[in-house]
Amino acid sequence: MLRLLKANLSRLFKSGVFKLAEFVAIGYPIFVILLNYFQGKSGNESHDYISDAIPTMLSMILPFILSVVVGLYVGTEYHDGTIRNKLIVGHSRAKIYFANLLTMFVANTIVFLSNVIVGTVFVTALIKAPSLGFLTYAKAIGVITLCGFAFCSIYMAISMFIQSKATGVVVVMVLSVAFFMTSMTMYYRLQEPEYNEAFTYTNDAGETIESPRQKNPHYLEGKKREIYQKVFDIIPYTQIITVGNGVKLPEKSYEYPLYSCGWIVVSTAVGIIIFKKRNLK
Numbered sequence: 213m214l215r216l217l218k219a220n221l222s223r224l225f226k227s228g229v230f231k232l233a234e235f236v237a238i239g240y241p242i243f244v245i246l247l248n249y250f251q252g253k254s255g256n257e258s259h260d261y262i263s264d265a266i267p268t269m270l271s272m273i274l275p276f277i278l279s280v281v282v283g284l285y286v287g288t289e290y291h292d293g294t295i296r297n298k299l300i301v302g303h304s305r306a307k308i309y310f311a312n313l314l315t316m317f318v319a320n321t322i323v324f325l326s327n328v329i330v331g332t333v334f335v336t337a338l339i340k341a342p343s344l345g346f347l348t349y350a351k352a353i354g355v356i357t358l359c360g361f362a363f364c365s366i367y368m369a370i371s372m373f374i375q376s377k378a379t380g381v382v383v384v385m386v387l388s389v390a391f392f393m394t395s396m397t398m399y400y401r402l403q404e405p406e407y408n409e410a411f412t413y414t415n416d417a418g419e420t421i422e423s424p425r426q427k428n429p430h431y432l433e434g435k436k437r438e439i440y441q442k443v444f445d446i447i448p449y450t451q452i453i454t455v456g457n458g459v460k461l462p463e464k465s466y467e468y469p470l471y472s473c474g475w476i477v478v479s480t481a482v483g484i485i486i487f488k489k490r491n492l493k
Contacts, residue, residue, distance in 0.1 A: 233319070238327065283377075
């Protein structure tokens with residue numbers, strides 16, 4: 213499998229979509245940091261907070277980037293007949309699958325860490341060094357990297373099932389959007405306050421109307437809230453949202469790597485089963 217992995221990495225590093233992903237990963241923090249730097253120079257508003265947001269700066273769009281990288285990489289292998297050729301020379305389907313998955317893990321790691329390294333260097337030079345402790349910094353990076361691995365595993369399972377390059381990319385991109393929308397919806401539902409605070413306003417007739425403090429009908433309670441919270445914690449994208457919210461790791465953040473590993477194991481197992489039964493055209 214080592215030979216497969218070497219060949220895959222060689223093709224990955226020559227890939228235009230991977231180079232574009234790297235460009236975004238490196239260019240995005242530079243753009244954001246420069247923007248905040250010049251805004252801070254021209255006004256009184258402090259932008260020091262940006263220094264602690266480096267580990268999560270790319271995290272919100274990382275699943276979208278990975279969907280394109282994985283979808284096009286696997287789709288190109290099908291389109292060019294690379295997978296068929298690997299089978300002809302004697303490689304097993306399991307080895308081909310694992311080699312492709314490990315290649316995407318490497319792509320995820322390089323894209324994300326290059327973003328963090330470049331961002332950290334630039335923000336330290338222009339604004340200030342991150343004030344987060346090393347352990348918190350490392351934990352945030354570790355959690356998001358594992359979330360990236362989980363997304364790679366999910367996208368790989370789907371892409372290995374769909375032999376059409378265009379269809380495969382569209383499906384995984386739509387899935388990434390679905391993850392995003394579901395995660396954001398659940399996040400805002402869980403952020404709903406238990407009570408709507410009292411307020412006063414004046415109507416068109418000039419009368420002062422007082423609205424008392426009321427129970428929020430959208431507030432989740434009891435078992436429903438527990439279910440929402442558990443599902444929220446399990447979804448990789450919601451982990452990114454939670455960790456990315458000022459890099460404040462929740463008390464149960466130690467569970468996040470377990471959930472990500474669960475996604476990796478289940479997605480890989482399902483993907484291999486499907487790929488083994490797939491008839492190649």
